[in-house]
Amino acid sequence: MKGFLISFLLLIMTAEASEESACKGNTIKTWTQNVGYSCVTRFNPIVQDPYCDYSSSSGTLLFQNFPGPLFQKDIMPWWGYQGDLYYPNLKFPGAWEKDKVAAKYYPGEGEIFAAKPNVYVNTVHENFKFNFKFISSRKIHFLATTPLLDKELKWSGKIVEKDKFELEEVYYDYLFYDLRLPRSSMQFTNGLCTTREGAIEWMMKDLVEMKYPAISLQDFEEHWRVKIPDYPFFCIYPQYNRELDAIIPIEIDKEQTSLIRSLYVLVPHRIAPGTEEMQEIPFPTENPSQYRPGSKIQRETMFREWGVAFLGD
Amino acid sequence: MKYFSYLLLIISFSALSSESSLSGKVFLPEGCSKKAMVWLSLDKENYQERLLLLHTEVPRGGTFRFYVKPGNYQIRASDEEGCDFLQKVHVQNNPVHLDVKLVKK
Numbered sequence: 001m002k003g004f005l006i007s008f009l010l011l012i013m014t015a016e017a018s019e020e021s022a023c024k025g026n027t028i029k030t031w032t033q034n035v036g037y038s039c040v041t042r043f044n045p046i047v048q049d050p051y052c053d054y055s056s057s058s059g060t061l062l063f064q065n066f067p068g069p070l071f072q073k074d075i076m077p078w079w080g081y082q083g084d085l086y087y088p089n090l091k092f093p094g095a096w097e098k099d100k101v102a103a104k105y106y107p108g109e110g111e112i113f114a115a116k117p118n119v120y121v122n123t124v125h126e127n128f129k130f131n132f133k134f135i136s137s138r139k140i141h142f143l144a145t146t147p148l149l150d151k152e153l154k155w156s157g158k159i160v161e162k163d164k165f166e167l168e169e170v171y172y173d174y175l176f177y178d179l180r181l182p183r184s185s186m187q188f189t190n191g192l193c194t195t196r197e198g199a200i201e202w203m204m205k206d207l208v209e210m211k212y213p214a215i216s217l218q219d220f221e222e223h224w225r226v227k228i229p230d231y232p233f234f235c236i237y238p239q240y241n242r243e244l245d246a247i248i249p250i251e252i253d254k255e256q257t258s259l260i261r262s263l264y265v266l267v268p269h270r271i272a273p274g275t276e277e278m279q280e281i282p283f284p285t286e287n288p289s290q291y292r293p294g295s296k297i298q299r300e301t302m303f304r305e306w307g308v309a310f311l312g313d
Numbered sequence: 314m315k316y317f318s319y320l321l322l323i324i325s326f327s328a329l330s331s332e333s334s335l336s337g338k339v340f341l342p343e344g345c346s347k348k349a350m351v352w353l354s355l356d357k358e359n360y361q362e363r364l365l366l367l368h369t370e371v372p373r374g375g376t377f378r379f380y381v382k383p384g385n386y387q388i389r390a391s392d393e394e395g396c397d398f399l400q401k402v403h404v405q406n407n408p409v410h411l412d413v414k415l416v417k418k
Contacts, residue, residue: 078393079350079370086389087354087365095364105355105366107332107382144353146369147376148336170374178367 080226092229093310099231099268103312108141110180110312114263116223117307119175120216121159124300128159131253132175132303140248143178159301163213173215180312185247186265190291191237191284193273199234200224203264203308206238210260210293212304220306228308231268235281238288239263239309256300260293263307281311333404335386336378337411339371344417345396348372351413356385356401363387371413390415 076084083090093115095102101113119132133154134140140153147167149155155175157167165172194202200221207217228234244261252259267281274283339349351371357363366386371377383405390398396415 079368079391082350082391083352083365083368086352086360087363088361089365095366102364105364105382107380142378142380144367144369144379145377146371148378168374168376170372170376172372172375176369 075225077222077226091226093227093308096229098313099270100311100313106143106180106312108143108180109182110141111183112181112186112265112309113143113312114179114181114307114309115227117177117179117263117305118216118219119303119305120163120173120213121165121304122163122213122302123159124162125159126162128254128301129157130159130257130301131156131251133251133253135249135251136247141180143180144176145178146176147172163215174219179248181247181309183311185243186237186239187243188237188265188281189284190286190288191235192288193233193235193269193283195233196228196231199236199266200228202236206264206289206292207262207306209289210262210304212260212306216304216306224308228266229268231270233269233271233273235267235269235273235284236288237265237267237281237284238292239265240291241293242291252303254301257303258297258299258301259303259305261305262293263305263309265309265311267311331382332380333383333406334378334380334408335388335402335404335411336376336408337388337413338376339373339390340412340414341373341392341396342415342417344394345373345415346392346394349390349392349396349398349413349415351377352387352389352391353379353381354387354389356387388413 080090089096093101094113095105103111103113106113131154133152134149135153142149147155147170155165155167157165160166160171165175192202203224204217204221207220212220239262241259241261244263250259335353337351339351341347341349348370350368352365352368354363354365366381367379369377369379371390381404384403386402386404388398388400388402388411390413392415394417396417398413398415400411400413402409402411
């Protein structure tokens with residue numbers, strides 16, 4: 001009888017452990033303070049090794065639970081290989097120390113380093129003239145822009161081929177800026193914690209929900225698969241129009257135009273969230289999707305902006 | 314009061330001089346790609362110290378600006394076809410502008 005009880009308890013413990021550690025099918029494991037660990041649907045199906053698709057083998061199932069081959073398809077873009085040759089920190093969002101962006105190398109103020117807000121556009125019009133102007137009454141602490149802003153902190157040009165910017169006779173797929181933002185203007189309540197891979201997939205899924213164009217998703221994945229540092233876990237705190245319009249307001253001088261904004265603040269963790277004692281940033285407690293800008297209302301011209309941000313030291 | 318004014322002047326000056334910028338226009342000749350990556354790093358010979366600070370993709374004829382502290386930097390530009398550009402830049406308080414002319418190697 002005693003042996004039976006011990007076996008029964010072991011069986012329950014094993015079942016619970018396996019539920020916590022693995023997500024089945026096309027799902028990934030995520031973590032939030034309220035729900036704890038849970039499995040959510042992947043954006044992309046799991047990528048299999050193209051040279052050895054052991055999982056679909058019709059042969060023996062003897063090795064089906066073994067880990068996959070060590071070989072992994074390298075997905076670095078061309079600039080990744082070149083950057084790796086010259087810079088020791090290519091696979092970080094910038095100069096990096098103590099799990100943060102090393103602020104001492106950058107000018108300006110603000111604890112949040114917003115890397116690569118990229119602005120994309122779709123319009124129904126041909127040769128649609130536009131002004132995209134930063135109108136904050138406070139000083140904006142830019143780190144980079146492409147192309148140059150004019151003295152009024154404005155990009156002026158026209159939209160050609162429905163989705164490209166033309167400024168001074170040069171075509172740009174997107175407008176780009178880096179900047180520093182005050183931590184106090186960001187929200188750290190809504191979000192989720194997950195693995196590095198899970199974070200990339202969740203952010204892309206979030207962009208898909210907001211109907212970001214395909215080219216912007218492709219750019220996002222290409223850039224951030226390289227530039228998000230290799231930590232096992234991240235907590236994601238999405239900042240949407242609600243936060244960004246207040247701290248970095250933008251004016252677009254056309255009617256029937258909208259700007260959807262999304263900036264993901266990523267906080268890396270070396271061990272699984274929930275087991276560390278002290279947290280500089282509290283774990284998220286609310287579902288972030290409730291504040292996601294709606295994409296049901298379509299305007300004639302839709303600007304969409306994505307970015308990823310990190311804390312600075 | 315006089316010393317206080319001097320102090321304010323010094324503080325203002327140091328605040329102004331802690332930020333400058335480095336801008337450029339990208340020239341890509343025939344045989345190069347339509348876009349280049351422009352890299353901004355510390356100007357260090359030692360690989361481990363040559364920290365990459367920022368980088369941006371710029372199309373042919375396009376422009377960019379990096380906002381930097383005064384100091385010594387390297388601007389490198391490269392493209393998918395092996396075209397390249399490298400220049401060491403000393404940035405002081407005044408903005409610096411470069412013609413980033415890539416060369417096919």
